[in-house]
Amino acid sequence: MSATDTTTTEAGRDFIRDIIQDDVDTGRVTTVVTRFPPEPNGYLHIGHAKAICLNFGVAEEYRGRCHLRFDDTNPTKEEQEFIDAIKRDVHWLGFDWGEHLYHASDYFEQLYEWAEYLIREGKAYVDDTPPDQMRSQRGTLTEPGQNSPYRYRSVEENLDLFRRMRAGEFPNGARVLRAKIDMASPNMNLRDPVLYRILHAEHPRTGNAWCVYPTYDYAHGQSDAIEGVTHSLCTLEFEDHRPLYDWLIENLPVPAHPHQYEFARLNIAYMVMSKRFLTRLVHEGRVSGWDDPRMPTLAGVRRRGIPAAALRDFVRRSGITKSNSVSEYASFEYSIRELLNRTALRRMAVLRPLKVVVENWSEGRTETLEAINNPEDPSAGTRPITFGRELYIERDDFMENPPKKFFRLGPGREVRLRYGYFITCREAVKNAAGEVVELRCTYDPATRGGNAPPDGRRVQATLHWVAAADAIKAEVRLYNHLFTRPDPGADGDLMADLNPNSLEVLHDCLVEPALAATPIGEAVQFERIGYFSADPDSTPGKPVFNRTVGLRDTWARVQTRG
RNA sequence: UGGGGCGUAGCCAAGGGGUAAGGCAGCGGAUUUUGGUUCCGCCACCGGAGGUUCGAAUCCUCCCGCCCCAGCCA
DSSP states (O other): OOHHHHHHHHHOOOHHHHHHHHHHHTTSOSSOEEEEOOOSSSOOBHHHHHHHHHHHHHHHHTTOEEEEEEOOOOTTTOOHHHHHHHHHHHHHHTOOOTTOEEEGGGGHHHHHHHHHHHHHTTOEEEEOOOHHHHHHHTOOSSSOOOOOTTTTOOHHHHHHHHHHHHHTOSOTTSOEEEEOSOTTOSSGGGSSOEEEEEOOOOBTTTBTSOSEEEOHHHHHHHHHHHHTOSEEEEEGGGGGGHHHHHHHHHHSOOSOOOEEEEEOOOOBTTOOOOHHHHHHHHHTTSSSSTTOTTSSBHHHHHHHTOOHHHHHHHHHHHOOOSSOOOBOHHHHHHHHHHHHHHHOEEEOEESSEEEEEETTSOTTOEEEEEEESOTTOGGGOEEEEEEESEEEEEGGGBOSSOOTTOOSBOTTOEEEETTSOEEEEEEEEEOTTSOEEEEEEEEEGGGGGGOOOTTOOOOSOEEOEEETTTOEEEEEEEEOOSBSSSSTTTTSOTGGGBOTTSEEEEEEEEEOGGGTTOOBTOEEEETTTEEEEEOTTOOSSOOEEEEEEEOOOHHHHHHHHO
């Protein structure tokens, strides 16, 4: 088995790879060339991750190459900020385009020349029809369109007009260049599609050099051909465009004949992958920015603490097909936990502190114990932790009147404090409002390190805790779905489905000192709670943690089940 | 009453004439100093109806459902 076989096996098989394999086997293609062609009008999201993994993945597997090409044909929507962000995100995801960074705008001159070629061949014409009128002439899904009165202009007149369009003689929308195909085609894309429109706008890269810009349909395939792309992979909604893609390739003197293949987009329940909508969330301040940890953007995913490898794993497990699908959120979480369980260091953090006083532990005395950094990875070693008379445990871990299935602390009950000692609750101290504010407990010296005592006594639960002596304060941000329903917008209004409780900020958390200097973005597991990562908002005195994903919580499930 | 796609378990997804892979979720059990992890077990006759065949999820016919297309967006 060759190295190629190995990597493709790891990536999984799918109909795209089958097609490519066949093209390679039959010699139709010698070097596989793909491309990831984002429009720089927003940030990349999880949906794009699928396209990136597919295009770059396939290129790697076949020892070919994948180009990063910005589809910058509409200067009214595109910005340099997005170009920079996209490059950053593709790199973060783990892919490298090497020397192959391109822009559709690099080909504007060539594309223009080919447009004149089409005119000279009598296959394109300048149309003066106003937009609204052109719409009505296009016909409907069931009725053919009507030929524009400008469809039969002479080559000379078309050339003259097109050149004057380029020269800037006409205002926006005054005229367009159209391909002369078939106004009666059942495929709307073939009813004389627009190839060029007038746009007096400054382009992020070409500045004011142009005032006519090619449309996606005209620019895309030709850019593929120029770059020698062999397999142009895109999403399902472009399936109807393939006949036009092919028509242009066949009618232009392009240097190569690339082929387009379509696959289904990646969707996840409770998430929205619409760039248009994400832009709105940012502009209207519904989230803190493109990198808000609740956003499905790669920048948001990164800040949330989700490793790129986990995203790649999820994409791989989701597969590549042509059927529309919506993956469950749990499936995404699985990939995240699967990776983090193996790699994240364990730490103890108390999100909602409840004070514990160990009555038989002398005032002022502390002791250093040893805690394992990662039970899944012995090489991660151990760290020292402090035990003392005053401790804090999670409020949820104590119940005054515990139900049958509750294993944790309650009056008279004994539990293990992880890597510490067994403690028994002797009394729950309440405030005037009747709320439990402190637990008076005793510890068993024979259980040092959390080990079972010689008498073989066992406990039902092990709790995480921190010592008042050296715990530090931290802010923890808990995230929930950005939307309240798995199919946001199904009733027509996405905004109405925004979850008002998608962010919960906890200000008085207490964490063990080893967490004081957690590198930004590094994942840690807060034992028994979940995976967290330090947010850029952290300050030297007070770290801020984002909950990446919670641990599977069987107890919570038992509770809701009743 | 146009064209292009898609329909296999709650979700994702193999299989393309020989009698239903795998993963996620769920359920049951074992182990466990995380009610975590790990491990074991359970969980489908393939949108519907006909037909062809010794035999069909796989071939044929008809039907049903869902998605996309009427931007000078991509």
